[in-house]
Amino acid sequence: MTADKAPETLAAQALGLEDPVSGALVPPVHMSTTFARRDDYSLPDDRSYIRDHGATQEQVEQVICDLEGGYDAISFSSGLAACTAPFHALEAGDHVLVSDTIYHGVLSWLAEFAEARGIGYDLFPAGDLERFAGMIRPGVTRLVWLETPANPVWTVTDIAAVSTIAHARGIRVAVDSTCATPVLTRPIEFGADFVCHSATKYLNGHSDVLAGLLVAAADSAYWQRIRRHRLLAGSMLGSMEAWLLLRGLRTLYLRVRQQSANALALAGWLVEHPCVEQVFYPGLPRDPGHETACRQMSGGFGGMLSILVPGGRSEAVAVACRASVFKRATSLGGVESVLEHRKSSEGDVTSTPENLIRISAGIEHIDDLIGDFSRMLAKEPAP
Numbered sequence: 001m002t003a004d005k006a007p008e009t010l011a012a013q014a015l016g017l018e019d020p021v022s023g024a025l026v027p028p029v030h031m032s033t034t035f036a037r038r039d040d041y042s043l044p045d046d047r048s049y050i051r052d053h054g055a056t057q058e059q060v061e062q063v064i065c066d067l068e069g070g071y072d073a074i075s076f077s078s079g080l081a082a083c084t085a086p087f088h089a090l091e092a093g094d095h096v097l098v099s100d101t102i103y104h105g106v107l108s109w110l111a112e113f114a115e116a117r118g119i120g121y122d123l124f125p126a127g128d129l130e131r132f133a134g135m136i137r138p139g140v141t142r143l144v145w146l147e148t149p150a151n152p153v154w155t156v157t158d159i160a161a162v163s164t165i166a167h168a169r170g171i172r173v174a175v176d177s178t179c180a181t182p183v184l185t186r187p188i189e190f191g192a193d194f195v196c197h198s199a200t201k202y203l204n205g206h207s208d209v210l211a212g213l214l215v216a217a218a219d220s221a222y223w224q225r226i227r228r229h230r231l232l233a234g235s236m237l238g239s240m241e242a243w244l245l246l247r248g249l250r251t252l253y254l255r256v257r258q259q260s261a262n263a264l265a266l267a268g269w270l271v272e273h274p275c276v277e278q279v280f281y282p283g284l285p286r287d288p289g290h291e292t293a294c295r296q297m298s299g300g301f302g303g304m305l306s307i308l309v310p311g312g313r314s315e316a317v318a319v320a321c322r323a324s325v326f327k328r329a330t331s332l333g334g335v336e337s338v339l340e341h342r343k344s345s346e347g348d349v350t351s352t353p354e355n356l357i358r359i360s361a362g363i364e365h366i367d368d369l370i371g372d373f374s375r376m377l378a379k380e381p382a383p
Protein backbone atom coordinates (compact mmCIF):
# COMPACT_ATOMS: atom_id res chain seq x y z
CA MET A 1 0.00 0.00 0.00
CA THR A 2 2.73 2.44 0.91
CA ALA A 3 5.75 1.10 -0.96
CA ASP A 4 5.50 3.61 -3.82
CA LYS A 5 5.54 6.74 -1.65
CA ALA A 6 8.43 8.66 -0.16
CA PRO A 7 8.73 8.60 3.66
CA GLU A 8 8.11 12.37 3.84
CA THR A 9 4.72 11.77 2.21
CA LEU A 10 3.89 8.80 4.42
CA ALA A 11 4.69 10.77 7.58
CA ALA A 12 2.90 13.99 6.54
CA GLN A 13 -0.27 12.09 5.67
CA ALA A 14 0.02 9.49 8.48
CA LEU A 15 -0.15 6.82 5.75
CA GLY A 16 -3.41 8.39 4.56
CA LEU A 17 -5.29 7.17 7.66
CA GLU A 18 -8.71 8.80 7.86
CA ASP A 19 -11.94 8.11 9.72
CA PRO A 20 -14.02 5.80 7.51
CA VAL A 21 -17.20 6.61 9.47
CA SER A 22 -17.22 10.40 9.23
CA GLY A 23 -14.68 11.00 6.48
CA ALA A 24 -12.62 13.11 8.90
CA LEU A 25 -9.18 13.72 7.44
CA VAL A 26 -7.59 13.34 10.87
CA PRO A 27 -8.36 10.00 12.49
CA PRO A 28 -10.17 10.28 15.83
CA VAL A 29 -8.62 9.20 19.11
CA HIS A 30 -10.15 5.90 20.19
CA MET A 31 -10.44 6.09 23.96
CA SER A 32 -12.37 2.85 24.37
CA THR A 33 -10.59 0.22 26.44
CA THR A 34 -12.76 -2.62 25.18
CA PHE A 35 -14.15 -3.75 21.83
CA ALA A 36 -17.60 -5.22 21.14
CA ARG A 37 -17.83 -8.74 19.79
CA ARG A 38 -19.96 -9.41 16.71
CA ASP A 39 -23.16 -11.47 16.64
CA ASP A 40 -21.16 -14.62 16.02
CA TYR A 41 -18.90 -13.74 18.97
CA SER A 42 -15.89 -13.02 16.71
CA LEU A 43 -13.64 -10.05 17.46
CA PRO A 44 -13.39 -7.05 15.15
CA ASP A 45 -9.79 -7.03 13.78
CA ASP A 46 -8.74 -9.34 16.62
CA ARG A 47 -9.17 -6.53 19.16
CA SER A 48 -10.59 -7.45 22.53
CA TYR A 49 -8.97 -5.25 25.18
CA ILE A 50 -6.68 -2.25 24.90
CA ARG A 51 -3.70 -3.66 26.81
CA ASP A 52 -2.87 -5.80 23.77
CA HIS A 53 -4.50 -4.08 20.78
CA GLY A 54 -5.47 -0.42 20.88
CA ALA A 55 -7.01 1.06 17.73
CA THR A 56 -5.13 4.38 17.89
CA GLN A 57 -1.96 2.66 19.11
CA GLU A 58 -2.02 0.39 16.06
CA GLN A 59 -2.18 3.40 13.75
CA VAL A 60 0.94 5.00 15.16
CA GLU A 61 2.70 1.61 15.23
CA GLN A 62 1.95 1.15 11.53
CA VAL A 63 3.37 4.58 10.65
CA ILE A 64 6.66 3.93 12.49
CA CYS A 65 6.86 0.40 11.11
CA ASP A 66 6.63 1.73 7.56
CA LEU A 67 9.07 4.61 8.15
CA GLU A 68 11.64 2.14 9.55
CA GLY A 69 10.97 -0.46 6.85
CA GLY A 70 10.10 -3.10 9.47
CA TYR A 71 7.89 -6.16 9.70
CA ASP A 72 6.01 -5.18 12.85
CA ALA A 73 6.07 -2.47 15.53
CA ILE A 74 4.65 -2.12 19.03
CA SER A 75 4.25 0.97 21.19
CA PHE A 76 5.07 1.24 24.88
CA SER A 77 4.24 3.58 27.73
CA SER A 78 7.79 5.01 27.61
CA GLY A 79 11.08 4.72 25.80
CA LEU A 80 12.57 2.82 28.70
CA ALA A 81 9.69 0.31 28.64
CA ALA A 82 10.53 -0.29 24.96
CA CYS A 83 14.31 -0.48 25.60
CA THR A 84 14.00 -3.02 28.40
CA ALA A 85 11.40 -5.27 26.73
CA PRO A 86 14.01 -7.25 24.71
CA PHE A 87 15.93 -7.92 27.98
CA HIS A 88 12.77 -9.05 29.80
CA ALA A 89 12.09 -11.50 26.96
CA LEU A 90 15.48 -13.27 27.29
CA GLU A 91 15.83 -16.60 29.13
CA ALA A 92 17.84 -17.13 32.30
CA GLY A 93 21.37 -18.09 31.25
CA ASP A 94 21.38 -15.85 28.16
CA HIS A 95 24.20 -13.36 27.68
CA VAL A 96 24.03 -9.93 26.04
CA LEU A 97 26.71 -7.58 24.80
CA VAL A 98 25.94 -3.94 25.43
CA SER A 99 27.73 -0.86 24.13
CA ASP A 100 29.17 1.08 27.08
CA THR A 101 27.94 4.42 25.74
CA ILE A 102 24.15 4.30 25.85
CA TYR A 103 21.22 5.93 27.58
CA HIS A 104 21.93 5.75 31.33
CA GLY A 105 18.51 4.29 32.16
CA VAL A 106 19.29 1.09 30.23
CA LEU A 107 22.63 0.77 32.05
CA SER A 108 20.84 1.23 35.38
CA TRP A 109 18.28 -1.48 34.55
CA LEU A 110 21.06 -3.91 33.69
CA ALA A 111 23.05 -3.05 36.80
CA GLU A 112 20.07 -3.42 39.13
CA PHE A 113 18.00 -6.24 37.57
CA ALA A 114 19.93 -8.36 35.05
CA GLU A 115 21.78 -10.55 37.53
CA ALA A 116 18.64 -11.38 39.54
CA ARG A 117 17.02 -12.56 36.30
CA GLY A 118 19.96 -14.75 35.35
CA ILE A 119 20.96 -12.57 32.40
CA GLY A 120 24.68 -12.08 31.96
CA TYR A 121 25.96 -8.95 30.25
CA ASP A 122 29.23 -7.35 29.29
CA LEU A 123 29.90 -3.82 28.14
CA PHE A 124 32.02 -3.31 25.02
CA PRO A 125 33.66 0.02 24.19
CA ALA A 126 31.21 1.88 21.92
CA GLY A 127 32.05 1.48 18.24
CA ASP A 128 34.98 -0.90 18.89
CA LEU A 129 34.19 -3.86 16.61
CA GLU A 130 37.30 -5.86 17.48
CA ARG A 131 36.58 -5.75 21.20
CA PHE A 132 32.94 -6.51 20.50
CA ALA A 133 33.78 -9.60 18.42
CA GLY A 134 36.26 -10.80 21.06
CA MET A 135 33.65 -10.63 23.83
CA ILE A 136 31.08 -12.86 22.11
CA ARG A 137 30.38 -16.05 24.06
CA PRO A 138 29.48 -18.58 21.33
CA GLY A 139 26.11 -20.21 21.89
CA VAL A 140 25.40 -18.07 24.98
CA THR A 141 25.39 -14.49 23.68
CA ARG A 142 21.91 -13.86 22.26
CA LEU A 143 21.65 -10.13 21.78
CA VAL A 144 23.77 -7.05 21.16
CA TRP A 145 22.43 -3.68 22.27
CA LEU A 146 23.81 -0.44 20.92
CA GLU A 147 22.86 3.19 20.40
CA THR A 148 24.06 5.39 17.53
CA PRO A 149 24.81 8.25 17.73
CA ALA A 150 25.18 7.46 21.42
CA ASN A 151 24.42 9.53 24.50
CA PRO A 152 26.13 11.77 25.49
CA VAL A 153 29.31 11.94 23.37
CA TRP A 154 27.57 10.84 20.14
CA THR A 155 29.81 7.89 19.39
CA VAL A 156 28.87 6.35 16.05
CA THR A 157 28.70 2.56 15.69
CA ASP A 158 28.79 0.85 12.29
CA ILE A 159 25.46 -1.04 12.34
CA ALA A 160 26.23 -3.06 9.20
CA ALA A 161 29.60 -4.25 10.54
CA VAL A 162 28.14 -5.21 13.95
CA SER A 163 25.25 -7.02 12.24
CA THR A 164 27.57 -9.04 10.00
CA ILE A 165 29.66 -10.21 12.96
CA ALA A 166 26.61 -10.89 15.16
CA HIS A 167 24.51 -12.69 12.57
CA ALA A 168 27.36 -15.07 11.70
CA ARG A 169 27.08 -16.29 15.30
CA GLY A 170 23.28 -16.30 15.51
CA ILE A 171 23.14 -13.15 17.65
CA ARG A 172 20.38 -10.56 17.20
CA VAL A 173 21.13 -6.84 16.96
CA ALA A 174 19.03 -4.14 18.63
CA VAL A 175 19.68 -0.46 17.92
CA ASP A 176 18.41 2.43 20.02
CA SER A 177 17.85 4.88 17.17
CA THR A 178 16.18 7.60 19.24
CA CYS A 179 18.68 10.27 18.19
CA ALA A 180 19.04 9.27 14.53
CA THR A 181 15.33 8.77 13.77
CA PRO A 182 14.28 7.11 10.49
CA VAL A 183 14.89 10.49 8.84
CA LEU A 184 18.68 10.04 9.10
CA THR A 185 19.25 6.27 9.58
CA ARG A 186 17.08 3.21 9.01
CA PRO A 187 18.95 0.56 11.02
CA ILE A 188 17.03 -2.38 9.49
CA GLU A 189 18.53 -1.50 6.08
CA PHE A 190 21.96 -2.00 7.67
CA GLY A 191 21.05 -5.37 9.15
CA ALA A 192 19.57 -4.55 12.58
CA ASP A 193 16.90 -6.96 13.86
CA PHE A 194 15.22 -4.49 16.22
CA VAL A 195 14.96 -0.71 16.30
CA CYS A 196 14.08 1.05 19.54
CA HIS A 197 12.85 4.61 20.05
CA SER A 198 12.14 6.84 22.94
CA ALA A 199 9.28 8.43 20.98
CA THR A 200 9.22 11.02 23.77
CA LYS A 201 12.07 12.67 21.87
CA TYR A 202 12.19 13.33 18.10
CA LEU A 203 9.28 11.16 16.96
CA ASN A 204 6.82 13.21 18.98
CA GLY A 205 9.03 16.28 18.93
CA HIS A 206 7.04 18.63 21.16
CA SER A 207 8.14 17.62 24.69
CA ASP A 208 4.58 16.73 25.68
CA VAL A 209 4.28 12.92 25.29
CA LEU A 210 6.04 10.00 27.01
CA ALA A 211 6.17 7.03 24.60
CA GLY A 212 8.34 4.20 23.28
CA LEU A 213 8.42 2.16 20.09
CA LEU A 214 10.02 -1.12 19.15
CA VAL A 215 10.25 -2.26 15.52
CA ALA A 216 11.16 -5.79 14.39
CA ALA A 217 12.74 -6.56 11.02
CA ALA A 218 11.10 -10.00 10.89
CA ASP A 219 8.87 -12.34 12.85
CA SER A 220 10.44 -14.80 15.31
CA ALA A 221 9.60 -16.65 18.51
CA TYR A 222 11.67 -14.02 20.33
CA TRP A 223 9.61 -11.18 18.86
CA GLN A 224 6.38 -12.90 19.88
CA ARG A 225 7.80 -13.26 23.39
CA ILE A 226 8.53 -9.50 23.44
CA ARG A 227 4.90 -8.91 22.43
CA ARG A 228 3.75 -11.21 25.24
CA HIS A 229 5.97 -9.31 27.67
CA ARG A 230 4.26 -6.02 26.76
CA LEU A 231 0.83 -7.58 27.24
CA LEU A 232 1.62 -9.21 30.58
CA ALA A 233 3.75 -6.39 32.00
CA GLY A 234 1.01 -4.02 30.90
CA SER A 235 3.30 -1.38 29.42
CA MET A 236 0.97 -0.32 26.58
CA LEU A 237 0.96 3.30 25.36
CA GLY A 238 -2.09 5.37 26.35
CA SER A 239 -4.61 6.27 23.62
CA MET A 240 -4.28 10.04 23.94
CA GLU A 241 -0.49 9.76 23.83
CA ALA A 242 -0.73 7.59 20.73
CA TRP A 243 -2.92 10.17 19.02
CA LEU A 244 -0.59 13.05 19.95
CA LEU A 245 2.36 11.03 18.68
CA LEU A 246 0.59 10.42 15.38
CA ARG A 247 0.14 14.17 15.05
CA GLY A 248 3.73 14.96 15.98
CA LEU A 249 5.03 12.47 13.42
CA ARG A 250 3.50 14.44 10.55
CA THR A 251 6.24 17.06 10.80
CA LEU A 252 9.09 14.65 11.69
CA TYR A 253 11.09 15.16 8.49
CA LEU A 254 10.92 18.97 8.58
CA ARG A 255 11.84 19.11 12.25
CA VAL A 256 14.76 16.70 12.19
CA ARG A 257 16.32 18.33 9.12
CA GLN A 258 16.10 21.78 10.70
CA GLN A 259 17.43 20.48 14.03
CA SER A 260 20.33 18.79 12.22
CA ALA A 261 21.15 21.96 10.26
CA ASN A 262 21.10 24.03 13.47
CA ALA A 263 23.26 21.49 15.32
CA LEU A 264 25.82 21.42 12.48
CA ALA A 265 26.05 25.22 12.36
CA LEU A 266 26.33 25.47 16.14
CA ALA A 267 28.97 22.71 16.31
CA GLY A 268 31.00 24.46 13.59
CA TRP A 269 30.87 27.70 15.57
CA LEU A 270 31.63 26.12 18.96
CA VAL A 271 34.63 24.16 17.66
CA GLU A 272 36.37 27.48 16.84
CA HIS A 273 35.59 29.07 20.21
CA PRO A 274 38.55 29.53 22.63
CA CYS A 275 36.35 28.82 25.70
CA VAL A 276 35.34 25.38 24.43
CA GLU A 277 37.72 22.47 25.08
CA GLN A 278 36.05 19.90 22.88
CA VAL A 279 32.96 19.47 20.71
CA PHE A 280 31.34 16.07 20.20
CA TYR A 281 29.32 15.97 16.98
CA PRO A 282 29.53 13.33 14.24
CA GLY A 283 28.92 16.00 11.59
CA LEU A 284 32.33 17.57 12.24
CA PRO A 285 35.01 16.24 9.83
CA ARG A 286 37.45 15.74 12.74
CA ASP A 287 34.98 13.67 14.78
CA PRO A 288 36.11 10.01 15.07
CA GLY A 289 32.66 8.83 13.96
CA HIS A 290 32.40 11.13 10.94
CA GLU A 291 33.35 8.62 8.26
CA THR A 292 30.91 5.96 9.48
CA ALA A 293 28.24 8.61 10.01
CA CYS A 294 28.63 9.71 6.38
CA ARG A 295 27.87 6.14 5.28
CA GLN A 296 25.11 5.46 7.78
CA MET A 297 23.32 8.79 8.13
CA SER A 298 21.76 10.68 5.25
CA GLY A 299 20.46 14.23 5.18
CA GLY A 300 22.16 15.30 8.40
CA PHE A 301 23.98 14.18 11.54
CA GLY A 302 21.23 14.78 14.06
CA GLY A 303 20.30 17.55 16.45
CA MET A 304 22.41 16.40 19.41
CA LEU A 305 25.88 17.63 20.34
CA SER A 306 27.93 18.04 23.50
CA ILE A 307 30.79 20.28 24.59
CA LEU A 308 33.46 20.24 27.27
CA VAL A 309 34.15 23.60 28.88
CA PRO A 310 37.38 24.42 30.71
CA GLY A 311 37.21 23.69 34.44
CA GLY A 312 35.02 21.16 36.15
CA ARG A 313 31.48 20.65 37.29
CA SER A 314 30.94 24.12 38.78
CA GLU A 315 32.19 25.92 35.65
CA ALA A 316 29.94 23.78 33.41
CA VAL A 317 26.94 24.43 35.64
CA ALA A 318 27.80 28.16 35.66
CA VAL A 319 27.75 28.23 31.83
CA ALA A 320 24.37 26.45 31.82
CA CYS A 321 23.00 28.92 34.37
CA ARG A 322 23.57 31.79 31.92
CA ALA A 323 21.36 30.20 29.22
CA SER A 324 18.39 32.23 28.03
CA VAL A 325 17.26 31.13 24.54
CA PHE A 326 18.33 27.59 25.43
CA LYS A 327 16.16 26.18 28.17
CA ARG A 328 17.91 24.40 31.07
CA ALA A 329 16.24 21.03 31.00
CA THR A 330 16.92 17.38 30.44
CA SER A 331 15.49 15.38 27.52
CA LEU A 332 15.95 16.13 23.84
CA GLY A 333 14.38 16.20 20.41
CA GLY A 334 11.79 18.92 21.05
CA VAL A 335 11.28 21.94 18.79
CA GLU A 336 12.79 24.13 21.53
CA SER A 337 16.54 24.02 22.19
CA VAL A 338 17.58 22.68 25.58
CA LEU A 339 20.90 22.13 27.32
CA GLU A 340 21.93 20.46 30.52
CA HIS A 341 24.88 19.59 32.72
CA ARG A 342 24.64 15.92 31.82
CA LYS A 343 26.40 14.36 34.79
CA SER A 344 23.75 15.85 37.11
CA SER A 345 21.11 13.78 35.29
CA GLU A 346 23.03 10.54 34.81
CA GLY A 347 24.62 9.93 38.19
CA ASP A 348 27.35 7.39 38.85
CA VAL A 349 26.29 4.70 36.37
CA THR A 350 28.11 6.48 33.50
CA SER A 351 31.60 7.89 33.01
CA THR A 352 30.38 11.16 31.48
CA PRO A 353 32.88 13.98 32.17
CA GLU A 354 31.90 16.49 34.86
CA ASN A 355 32.52 19.41 32.50
CA LEU A 356 30.18 18.18 29.74
CA ILE A 357 27.17 20.17 28.57
CA ARG A 358 24.69 18.29 26.41
CA ILE A 359 22.82 20.30 23.79
CA SER A 360 19.63 19.45 21.90
CA ALA A 361 19.24 21.89 19.01
CA GLY A 362 15.66 22.92 18.29
CA ILE A 363 14.16 24.59 15.25
CA GLU A 364 14.74 28.24 16.29
CA HIS A 365 16.74 30.70 14.19
CA ILE A 366 20.42 29.79 14.29
CA ASP A 367 21.47 33.39 15.04
CA ASP A 368 19.56 33.27 18.34
CA LEU A 369 21.19 29.96 19.28
CA ILE A 370 24.72 31.13 18.48
CA GLY A 371 24.05 34.51 20.12
CA ASP A 372 22.97 32.78 23.33
CA PHE A 373 26.12 30.62 23.45
CA SER A 374 28.34 33.54 22.57
CA ARG A 375 27.05 35.39 25.64
CA MET A 376 27.13 32.31 27.92
CA LEU A 377 30.76 31.61 27.07
CA ALA A 378 31.71 35.30 27.45
CA LYS A 379 30.32 35.08 31.04
CA GLU A 380 27.71 37.75 30.40
CA PRO A 381 24.55 37.24 32.43
CA ALA A 382 21.24 36.34 30.83
CA PRO A 383 19.37 39.46 29.64
Ligand SMILES: *Cc1c(COP(=O)(O)O)cnc(C)c1O
Pocket: 078, 079, 080, 081, 083, 103, 105, 147, 151, 176, 178, 179, 197, 198, 199, 200, 201, 210, 211, 212, 332
Ligand atom coordinates in the same frame (compact mmCIF):
# COMPACT_ATOMS: atom_id res chain seq x y z
C1 LIG B 1 15.21 9.33 26.68
C2 LIG B 1 15.85 8.15 26.12
C3 LIG B 1 15.43 6.86 26.47
C4 LIG B 1 14.34 6.63 27.51
O1 LIG B 1 13.11 7.05 27.01
P1 LIG B 1 11.89 7.55 27.94
O2 LIG B 1 10.85 7.87 26.93
O3 LIG B 1 12.38 8.74 28.71
O4 LIG B 1 11.53 6.43 28.84
C5 LIG B 1 16.04 5.78 25.86
N1 LIG B 1 17.03 5.94 24.96
C6 LIG B 1 17.46 7.16 24.59
C7 LIG B 1 18.54 7.28 23.58
C8 LIG B 1 16.90 8.31 25.16
O5 LIG B 1 17.36 9.51 24.82
